[in-house]
Amino acid sequence: MSIHLCHLTLSHFRSHLRTRVELDGRPVVLSGLNGAGKTNILEAVSLLSPGRGLRRASPEEIARRPQSVGWKIRAEVATPDGQRQLETWAEPGSTRQVRIDEKAAPQVALGELIAMLWLTPAMDRLWVEGAEGRRRFLDRTVLSFRPDHAAQSLGYEKAMRERNRLLREGVTDSGWFAALEAQMAQTGARISENRLSAVKIIGAHSDPDSPFPEADLALECTAPTEEDALATALAEGRRRDMAAGRSLIGPHRADLRAIWAAKAMEAAQCSTGEQKALLISIVLANARALATVRGGAPILLLDEVAAHLDATRRAALYDAICDLGAQAFLTGTGPELFDYFGPRAQHFTVSEADGLSNLEATTP
Known part of the structure; x- marks a missing residue:
């Protein structure tokens, strides 16, 4: 069984005032215009692993402005040993904190629980x-x-x-x-x-x-x-x-x-x-x-991964993800980039209005 997120909640996290999404272990496709807040979701997931996340941002940079009240990420994770509750957050002026099953934990404990890999456009060079x-x-x-x-x-x-x-x-x-x-x-x-x-x-x-x-x-x-x-x-x-x-x-x-x-x-x-x-x-x-x-595929975060791939390689990548049984989060500007997934993935549209991101489930 591959470890995967079942629920994810973002509070005051960049463009997401409060976003909650229910997941079932399938790959997750996030489509929307540039600046809609797609990568912010991937960054939030990346902070369920040790370190500074896929953008290497400080806690102060992540907090939604102008409120600057701090931020929080909560997730429920399905593991071979049952459901686990994860929380990570930072108050204004403080370092990032972690709780696992409502108990304080070091960041390294996240890595022991979840394996996570990512690719971003910044890594193209x-x-x-x-x-x-x-x-x-x-x-x-x-x-x-x-x-x-x-x-x-x-x-x-x-x-x-x-x-x-x-x-x-x-x-x-x-x-x-x-x-x-x-x-x-x-x-x-x-x-x-x-x-x-x-x-x-x-x-x-x-x-x-x-x-x-x-x-x-x-x-x-x-x-x-x-x-x-x-x-x-x-x-x-x-x-x-x-x-x-x-x-x-x-x-x-x-x-x-x-x-x-x-x-x-x-x-x-x-x-x-x-x-x-x-x-x-x-x-x-x-x-x-x-x-x-580790007995299960890692969570994959693939930001704009289809941008430089032709249709054949896109299909090969999506097949490989499904063959692994991995929960991958993929972003792209248009849903047509992910048509080959069909019902093998969960599809969402991310939009932005008045500085706030909105997430809506869609049918492929």
């Missing part, structure tokens, strides 16, 4: 822009398998920030550096291990017969991935790092490389449509892997 976006994409993939990956990443970042401060201040006490480098090496080795494992399992679940191009993925590292070797490399690089004022090696400098397998072509050299197809191929492989590893 993933392969031609800086490595930071590709690392973020890879780490979101890793989180779907290992929710504790976030804790390892936070531990590494905290130790690295402190080491960078010492470097900038010209501190030479080797004891201070050794302690921080030991923590960076321990957490950094786990980060690299998790990333390498994710790359391997996605490769094992690629579909060479799919209309979407099979991607060969590789993790490019600037430093050793083993703990002892990384600690040694950090110690040996102190003088160089002090001159730069920052740590120049480690998992924070890694990059994700993708090649269109059939053409032996780097993703960066592919057309925009081909790059989009590669991303979809990777997400579908990730979803298939999760269905095996």
Whole structure:
């Protein structure tokens, strides 16, 4: 059984003053004009996972204006163990809070309960822009398998920030550096291990017969991935790092490389449509892997995913979603983009009037 949302309620969330929708586990199609509030719904769902959501927005940016009274998302989730109640919200000036079954919980608990993947138009240039976006994409993939990956990443970042401060201040006490480098090496080795494992399992679940191009993925590292070797490399690089004022090696400098397998072509050299197809191929492989590893397909958030797909690939994507049994949320400007789903999906029209979004169920 795939985990899916049964009810979703948004309160004072961006353009949604109060929106409630009942869901039955089928894919969810959201059609409407640009600016109607479709992506806001996907963003709300994304906040039922750890982190800052698909827009990486701060809690203050999400709250509906001009009221600025805070915001709340409530959801009922069907799981193999029964129904679970999720809430996440933020009051003005406060950080995001989480409750599961009416009990306070850390964000990582959301990742343990729900696996979630997404694609947005902002990711269309993933392969031609800086490595930071590709690392973020890879780490979101890793989180779907290992929710504790976030804790390892936070531990590494905290130790690295402190080491960078010492470097900038010209501190030479080797004891201070050794302690921080030991923590960076321990957490950094786990980060690299998790990333390498994710790359391997996605490769094992690629579909060479799919209309979407099979991607060969590789993790490019600037430093050793083993703990002892990384600690040694950090110690040996102190003088160089002090001159730069920052740590120049480690998992924070890694990059994700993708090649269109059939053409032996780097993703960066592919057309925009081909790059989009590669991303979809990777997400579908990730979803298939999760269905095996976690016993159920993840929730998929696919914002304007049909924009660069021809009719054949759109149909192949919709078939793949249904074959997985995944609850996918898809947005598009016109309902005709989703005709091939037919009754296999729930269809909604999202409209906007006077700054408020409205959601209406429709029949395909």
